[in-house]
Amino acid sequence: MRLETTKSFLLIVLIGVSLLLSFGLWTYQPSESESLGGEDVYSQGDLGGTEESVRSIIEPTSILFHAEEDTHYGFPSPQEEREFYEELQTWTMSNFREHQIINESNFDMEMRFPDALPMTLANNLFSLDEVAENLPNWSFEKIVLNYKENNRLLEVTFISVDGQHRATATINDASSFELFQSKLVGKEGLIQYVHFSEGAEEIYLPSQVENVENYTLSTRDLNVQMLVNSLFRDPRIVSRSLNPLNEPSYTDAIRELKVIKNGRVMSFINPQSSDGLPSQKQELLEYSMDSISDHGGWTNDYKLLSIDRRSERVRYQMYYKDYPVFDKGLTAIEQKFGSGTLLEYKRPLFKVTSEITPEPTNLDSGEAIIAYLRERGEKDISLENVENIRIGYELAYIDNADYLSLRAKWYMNYNGSWQPVKEENKDAMESN
Amino acid sequence: MQWSQIKTLFILCFLILDIYLLVQFIDKQDRADQYSGDENLTLQEELKREGITLGDIKVGVEKESPITVSPIEFTEEQKETIDELDNQETVINTDNLIISHFDDPIPISEEADGAEISQAINDYVYRAENYKFWEWDKELNVILFFQEKEGDPIYYNQYGLLLVFLNEDNEIEYYTQSILGDTDASHEDNLRTLIKPMQAIGTLYEDNSLFFEDHVDDVEFGYHTWIPPTGGKQVFAPTYKVSVNEERDYFINAIEGQLFTDPEENFTRDMIMENFMDVQVIPNDLDWKDDMINKLRKLTQAETNRSELP
Structure with a gap:
């Protein structure tokens, strides 16, 4: 009897131990996680921006129709140009293939992009009927469309940067064909563009400029703490200090975030x-x-401005009302990567909140600008350095307040940097 | 009778179950606790294969956080103390750098080690006990000391540095001293678990910074910043210094484990250059000013000569 009691007792103890162990096994959590694998746990910064995709961030800088007798047509405003491009992105492209031979060199329509884009992006940018998997590894900067009246189809050609490779696809759809026809043949909703051939590239400008307005905008500062939360590995050990100009900087002794330019x-x-x-x-x-x-x-x-593979930099340009906003270092987002890690990041710290009554502008026509440039070409600039000409906004701050003004101006890309075609002081002298 | 047999059977079953669970539990605990230990094991094997040997790599610091340090502001009292230091004439410039000239140069024996050198300057330098001997650059005949904060050295920082200049007879003639101010108290609230010194060695190994038959002498704990100082507040990260073969030092962030590019290169020469600039603007009535400028110029020129060599 004594033995039986001991056995019962032993059994109960063993059952108890097994329960305890099972419980321990289930609930035991390594206490390690706080120091290891803590990566990105705290990334909860939100500046409240919109969503963007590759499809929406990349836009052609120009879309141009080449008509008979060396005349050129384009859209009267960049907004209409963008709407047309967005429409074009939905057209189904089929029969995608690569060509080695260079067939023809006159195009009915051309689109130029701000930088050389890898062909692999074609899937993201356009609607290929079947997702092409073996896209070539070269890059394109220009896409041309040809109108095949007899077959009632459009032929899209991607042209490589070096001009050695081409890939084509066809758009075989009545409504897109008709829209394209109405533009190319009927010139519907288009205006004539003038050709400037002395520059580094073929440049086309709208002959007349209408409805470009200057704006005064009110802005709001972005919350820097949100950026700190997102960019630092452990925001709680980030220390903030002020420089003599009262601009804060944040650091964890490895990374540093500085607020600059007021x-x-x-x-x-x-x-x-x-x-x-x-x-x-x-x-x-x-x-x-x-x-x-x-x-x-x-x-x-923001729109993509350039992707530089060698220095691993990606840059975006700020736009307003579809016009680029130019300024020295205030309006671009620039990032540098190394092995997929963000190494450098520069961006504006303001957000446009509302716009105050637009004012009409009186911009020169394309012809007048070309005439002006030719004149300057004989004096202080060499025209072969002019890479592009377009209308953009010049950004200026009104005192120190949260207002900024956008003034439309003709800009040229001269040796890689955007500057007003007309120099400030000259304008002032003329108006005196 | 039957019940008794069933009980025996049950006891046996539970005994086996318990042993199994216990083994599982210990195993799980081991794996969690020794996660890095396991890694270390394979790392140790790899190091062994490469003939890399380890000295004493314990540091004895487990949790730390970055420290924020303000620039020093001398009080009148402190200035007086500095002014009254024995056997020397001192100037404090606008950046609170102390520039000093000994009336009677202090001899240092050729074979003196760090402790002896520290001892030699102890009575003459303001807060000398807060400065840790770093190295004696025999080529330039300059001795470097790093300031300590929270008991640990701040590696390679212009604003926490004692630079001692020796003449041809190994006597200390001049020194310059920069002092970091107070540490913000808040850092105690944000302690983080540091990586194990072994992980730091792993980082070095993976970075191909350890070579065949290297010897890791020791791992030391200190602070370092990778952000160039601007003269304002500075933040220093907990950092491991790993010394290899008594000739190479590596600095690894002790929280995140990154290895950073070598801060040592040209540091001494850059600092001499800075001092050279600073000395130009001390008051002219100091009779040793020209001599010091000349000596510093010689040192900065030694730099250009050397860098011009192929």
């Missing part, structure tokens, strides 16, 4: 040593767009 720009550096092969252009664009979307960074209208 609080209007932030500059972030993350000096990680990075070796490894530079990323592909498309990867770079993806890293970059992800990192900006991550903290809701598309706070104004």
Whole structure:
């Protein structure tokens, strides 16, 4: 009997132990997670920007129709140009293939992009009928469309930057064919463009300029703390200090985020040593767009400006009403990557909140600008350095307040940098 | 009788179950706790294969946080103390850098080690006990000391540096001293678990910074910043210094584990250059000013000569 009691007792103890162990096994959590794997746990910055995709961030800088007798047509405003491009993006392209031979060289319509884009982006930008998997590895800067009246179809050609490769696809759809026809043949909703051939590239400008307005905008500062939360690995150990100009800077002794230019720009550096092969252009664009979307960074209208594979930099230009906004370093987003890690990041720290009564402008016509340029070409500039000419906004701050003004101006890309075609002081002298 | 047999059977079953669960539990605990330990094991094997040996790599610091340090502002009292230091004439410039000239140069023996050198200057330098001997650059005949904060050295920082200049007879003639101010108290609230020193060595190994038959002498704890100083507040990250073969030092962030590019290169020469600039603007009535400028110029020129060599 004594033995039986001991056995019962032993059994109960064993059952108890097994329960305890099972419970322990289920609930035991390693206490390690706070120090390891803490990466990105705190990334919760949100600047409240809109969503952007590769499809919407890349836009052609110009769309041009070449008609008979060397005449050229384009859209009267960049807004209409964008709407047409957005329409074109929905047209189904089929029969995608690559050609080695260069067949013809006159095009009915051409679209130019701000930088060389990898062919792999074709899937993202346009509606290919079947997702092409073996896209060639060259890049294009120009896409042309040809109108085949007999077959009632449009032929799209992607032209490589070096001009050695082409890829074509066809658009075989009655409504898009008719829309294209109405533009090319009927010139519907188009105006004539003038050709400037002395520059580094063939440049076309609208002959008349209408309805460009100057704006005064009120702005709001973006919340820097949101950027700190998102860009630092552990925002709670980030320390803030003020420089003599009262501009804050944040650092955790490795990374540094500085607010500069009167609080209007932030500059972030993350000096990680990075070796490894530079990323592909498309990867770079993806890293970059992800990192900006991550903290809701598309706070104004931004468009892709360039992807530089060698220095692993991606840049975006601010736009307003479909016109680029130019300024020295205040209106562009620029990022540098190394092995997929964000190393440098510079961006404006303001968001446009509302616009105050637009004022009409009186911009020169394309012809007048070309005449003016030719005149300057004989004096102080050499025309072969002119890479592009377009209308853009000049950004200026009104005192120190939260207002800024946008003044429409003709800009030229001279040796890679955008500057007004007409120099400030000259204008002033003329008006006196 | 039957019940008794069933009980025996049950006891046996539960005994086996318990042993199994216990093994599982210990295993899980081991894996979680020794996660890095397991890694270390394979790392250790790899190091062994490469003939890399380890000295004493314990540091004895487990949790730390970055520290924020303000620039120093001397009080009148402190200025007086500095002014009254023995056997020397001192100037404090606008950046609160102390520039000093010894009336009687202090001899240092050729073979003196860090402790002896520290001892030699102890009575003459303001807060000397807060400065840790770093190295004696025999080529330039300059000795470097790093300031300590929270008991640990601040590696390679222009604003926490004691630079001692020796003459041909190994006597200390001049020194310059910059002092970091107070540490913000808040850092105690944000302690983070540091990586194990072994992980730091792993980083070095993966970075191909450790070579065949290297010897890792030790791992030391200190602070360092990778942000160039601007003269305002500075933030220093907990940092491991890993010394290899008594000739190479590597600095690894002790929270995140990154290895950073070598801060040592040209540091001493850059600092001499800075001092050279600073000395130009001290008052002219100091009779040793010209001599010091000349000596510093010689040192900065030694730099150009050297860098011009192929």
